[in-house]
Amino acid sequence: MIETSDIFNLLHNAVESKNIGKKISQAQMAKHLGVSMRTYQDWRLGNSKPQAALAICQLLCELDEDDILFVIKKMKKLIGDSK
Template structure:
């Protein structure tokens, strides 16, 4: 089974890729997520495992790719309000 740290590392790298490969510091990502840098580091290292995040990832994995895109698009629009 995939570890939560793998998921956070994949997502962090994907966000960097979206920004043309520009490195995003852990401090900057933590600020965007509303957590301390130490918490974010712990998530990426796997020393802390936010259970709610893993539950959401598992729920998303139950969906087909098209449905995941729909859900994420809807959530993105809600977050932008």
């Protein structure tokens, strides 16, 4: 079974890859997510396991790729509209 720390590490690495391999510090990522660096570190190390993150990932895994893209695009729009 995948752990939430695995999910955060995969996503962190994916965001770095999107930035053409430019490293993103945990402090930068935490600030971007609106959490403390300590909280983000705990998520990546598995010391803290936000249950919502795991539930969201489990729901996404129930969908096929097209549906996942649809949901992510909608989320992206909602997040963009709230800024």
